[in-house]
Amino acid sequence: MLAVCPNCKKEFIVHDEVTGHCPGCGIALIFKGKGETIERVNIAAIEQKVDEIIGETGGEISCEDDLLLEHLALEKDVTQIEKEIDRL
DSSP: OEEEOTTTOOEEEOOSOSEEEOTTTOOEEEOOSTTOOOOOOOHHHHHHHHHHHHHHHTTOOOHHHHHHHHHHHHHTOHHHHHHHHHHO
């Protein structure tokens, strides 16, 4: 798991340890989330792809997409969800 020191912001790998020390500044740390996978994401690349997709469609929402969004919004009615939770 990739950990980031809250003190010096150094990134380092934590294996199965629950506690340890930062290799950069040496402060004692407790590692939470054992077994989690953390990946770095290039936000700029994602934003560029979104901009390309929007550019291809001209940034306009088609009539079909608008109807689909309205239909999805209706399905997510909170009272219906609450009734389903109560039923379960």
